[in-house]
Amino acid sequence: MLTGLLSGTRPGYLRRALIRLWARLDVHSAFLNGRLAETVYMRQPPGYEDKSVPDHLYFLVYVDDILVMGSDSHRVTGLVDRLAQEFKIRDMGPPSFFLGIETVPLSDGILLSQRRYVQDILKRAGMVDYQPVSTPVSVARSEDSDAAPFADPTHYRGLAGALQYLTVTRPDLSFAVNRLCQRMQAPTTANWSMMKHVLRYVKGTLGMGLCVRKSLSTSLHAFSDSDWAGSPDDRKSTSGFAVYLGSNMISWSCRKQRTVARSSTEAEYKTLVDVAAEVTWLVSLLREIGFSSASAPSLWCDNLSATYLCANPVFHA
Structure with a gap:
């Protein structure tokens, strides 16, 4: 999922295909027109469905920035033309930079990168000229x-x-x-020394990002792990999981x-509970937008006990 292929020219055929897809x-003036006097429905209420268009498109809107996608x-x-008739909007074409995330077309998909955002973080920290390191945390993990x-x-x-927002494309x-x-x-x-170590790692991996490609599989599967008693202060563990739709991490x-x-x-087991809740929500979300997987989701765990x-919770209560 992580790749360093950030440089290179955009293929002409791909750029043309993305113009209206x-x-x-x-x-x-979205902020000046934010007050609504009428009720806004997220779905068509019963009895008011338009039979000619029973399934309208879904929108993901962040304040005044909108991405429209379709096949x-x-x-x-x-x-886009109908929206322009109702609102004063500006069509900026295929997205190349959206909310600090750069969209780079590849031959087989797209790369979501925050290269410019990382450079701004390094300038704020005064670490533009620091030497990079190969790992985000020290192997010793001592505090x-x-x-x-x-x-x-x-x-x-x-x-x-700022680093929290960077994890949007950097798992x-x-x-x-x-x-x-x-x-x-x-x-x-x-803690500040640990922060500088992370920033030095980020500096050495500027070209990394989240790659999204067309996948032959539509199965939903997740991997989970935990760091048992990893905190030296309260002996609490850390849960981590990653959920994939086909070959893409979502x-x-x-x-x-x-x-x-x-x-x-x-x-x-607690980590599996968290990832099971996340997968259940994702299945519901995908079903709402008209996508259903042919197989049941799979959860992967490296702890046999x-x-x-999970297989017999009553016996092990």
Whole structure:
């Protein structure tokens, strides 16, 4: 899923194909027209369905920025034209830079990259000229509990928040950023050293991003793992999972568990509970937009005891 193929020219045939298969729109003065006096329905209410168009397109809107995508170029063009009749919008063509995410067409898909956003983070941190490292966290994973408080906690929090948004296209940073964000209230000099290590790793992987390709499979499957008692302060474990639709990663998470697990089996089982809830929600979401998989979702876990516990929860209560 992670790739360094960021440079290169865009194929002409692919660029032309994307012109009306998806478009980026910007609504003028969206904040000045945000107050609505009428009721807005997310779906057609019973008794008011338009029989000529029973299934309207879905929109994902972030304030005044809109992405329109579809497999039929005529329908996409018609929808953009109808929106232009109702609102003052600007058609910006195929999206190349959207909400800090760069969309780079490839021969077999697209690459979602935040290269420019990373460069801005490095400038804010004053680490443009630092030497890169090969891993996001130190192998030793040691934290000095007696370290002095960091002199500028606001600066630390700003960079930690910026790295959080970077995980939108960089799942490889999820664990490291999760550890940094746990220290936002009172960061120490040791935490700042960990922050610089992550930023040096980011500097060396500027070309990485999330690659989305056409997949022959439509199966939903997820992988889960846990770091049992990984926190030296409260002995809580960290859960992590990645969910794939075919060959494309569509959801991932890395967060500390709410309670203390008394064994690695219990920690792994809690992670499976989290990923099962996520997969259940994704199945519901995909069904709403008219997509259904031919097979049941698969959950993968590397802990045999947790697998047995899932198979027979009553016996192991």
